[in-house]
Amino acid sequence: MSQPIRVLLAKVGLDGHDRGVKIVARALRDAGMDVIYTGLHRTPEEVVTAAVQEDVDVLGVSLLSGVQMTVFPKIFDMLRASGADDMIVVAGGVMPDEDVVSLKKMGVSKVLLQDTPPQTIIDTLTRLVEERGAR
Amino acid sequence: MxxxxxxxxxxxxxxxxxxxxxxxxxxxxxxxxxxxxxxxxxIHKLAGRAHVVGVTGVPGSGKSTLVSGLAQRLRTGGDKVGVIAIDPSSPYSGGSILGDRIRMSDLSADPGVYIRSMATHGATGGMARAALEAADILDAAGFGVIILETVGVGQDEVEIVQASHTTVVVSAPGLGDEVQAIKAGLLEIADIHVVSKCDRSDANRTLTDLKQMLTLGTGGHEPSDRAAPVIGTSAVSGEGIDELLEAIARHRDLTTDTDAGLARRQSIAEFRLRKTAENLLYDRFNAAAASASAKLAGQLMRRESDPYTLAEELLSTTLEREGDHERDVHSKSA
Structure with missing residues (x-):
């Protein structure tokens, strides 16, 4: 019996735009995944605590406010401190090309920018979880 | 990891x-x-110390918000609190959106509160299959109180009463008249009734209806101290949460080291045993029936035979295969 892929979708900081993340949540649900949505205005601490308690396969952070270079280092530090460094982390939203390069170096598995079709997001997460293997 | x-x-x-x-x-x-x-x-052997509180009610009645308030107040008493929050899976894709955490954001910075969201994955009765195993794990990890929040239920999804030491049923104002309050099902299983959203003007009516339901047929006497109390709560003002905590503690006392408590624990154990066996049977049947059922369904569609005869045939072929499988396992291990 194979378990659905578990995904936590989070919005961090003062960014109040969640239409995009809700569309992604709905698309992932319709692809058979279990999606935990945290709601708006979470801190990196809250997001990591939730993701570790929920033991998700994928942590997806949606950002439209430009704070990715301060948020993601904190997230990775806390994931390591919690012993959850096998979690797949993806970023979504609008961000400059040079940040995409830096985020990938930091450990973000995939940056899904604003014009990514839902099916590509589904395929990407499915492939990342397959590549990781059993845990 | x-x-x-x-x-x-x-x-x-x-x-x-x-x-x-x-x-x-x-x-x-x-x-x-x-x-x-x-x-x-x-883990099951290590567990058994925690008090398991079930919280159930119709969709949108305020269960998650109540659980959040309850957990916060319990934390001030020093107990570590585990929360298992169940939401429905899609009957079409099997996926889900688990949103109970959104209502519990006040708890998210506290390491003494562990929240786990679960999808039903086809289980009925308002629960998820692994909810009780998750409760055991949290119990073994030292969480003193474990709150099981069911999916938003209908009128007869009452499995929670067979899984929790104390069952809280949440009703929201404005969802029905006094006849709703005497119907069979959900309202009967409460050890404690909560009427949420008591800051709303129509909440008094719901409180009165529920209280009258409990005294019906008692000759107009006040309900005994064993009858389920009815408590009004409001997340806006914080009203009623302390009263609810006291009621839970009182019910816990009434069911610790008493005949009633022992009977409840026995029935919880029996239910869990049967449910686990049922799940095993269900999985094995489904695995074994997959190929045979298509052929038999063809016969049914063409009306060459009737549903009962074919179902008996399906059962006997799958049980036979199950027997073969057992023999295979034994001969391999021998």
Whole structure:
């Protein structure tokens, strides 16, 4: 019996735009995944605590406010401190090309920018979880 | 965690209260992994100290908000609190959106509160299959109170009463008249009734209806101290939460080391045993019936035979296969 892929979708900081993340949540649900949505205005601490308690396969952070270079280092530090460094982390939203390069170096598995079709997001997460293997 | 950690190696880390280990073992329980059976058996022996509070009610009645308030207040008393929040899976895709955490954001910075969201994955009765295993894991990790929040239920999804030491049924104002309050089902299972959203003007009516329901047929006397209390709460003002905590503590006392408590625990154990056996049977039947059912369905469609005859045939072929499988396993191990 194979378990659905578990995904936590989070919005961090003062960014109040969640239409995009809700569309992604709905698309992932319709692809058979279990999606935990945290709601708006979470801190990196809250997001990591939730993701570790929920033991998700994928942590997806949606950002439209430009704070990715301060948020993601904190997230990775806390994931390591919690012993959850096998979690797949993806970023979504609008961000400059040079940040995409830096985020990938930091450990973000995939940056899904604003014009990514839902099916590509589904395929990407499915492939990342397959590549990781059993845990 | 990196490479695959065997489940038995997670036990000590669960007992030490390590969040990542607790989370991982719950995931293994949820996936029904055979590798995790031994570890879960050990966990089951370690558990048994926590008080399990079930919270149920119709969709949108305010269960998650109430659980959040309850957990916060319990924390001030020093207990570590585990929350298992169940939401429905899609009948079409099997996926889900688990949104109970949104209402519990006040708890998210407290390491003494562990919240786990679960999807029903086809289970009925308002519960998820692995909810009780998750409760055992949190129990073994030292969480003193475990709150099980069901999906938003209808009128007869009452499995929670067979899974919790104290059952709280949440009603919201404005959802029906006094006849709703005497109907069979959900309202009968309450050890404690809560009427949420008491800051609303129509809440008094719901409170009165529920209280009258409890005195019906008692000759107009006040309900006995064993009858389920009715408590009004409001997340806006915080009203009623202390009263609810007292009622839970009182019910806990009434069911600790008493005949009534023992009977409840026996019935919880019996239900869990039967439910587990039922799940095993269901999985084995489904695995074995997959190929045979298509052929038999063809006969049914063409009306060459009737549903009962064909169902009996399906049962006997799948049970035969199950027997073959058992023999295979034995001959291999011999």
């Amino acid at each position: 990196g490479v695959y950690v065997p489940s038995v190696e997670l036990i000590a880390r669960v007992q030490a209260g390590e969040t990542a280990a607790i989370g991982r073992l719950i995931s293994r329980a949820e996936s029904g992994l055979a590798e995790a059976r031994g570890a879960l058996a050990r």
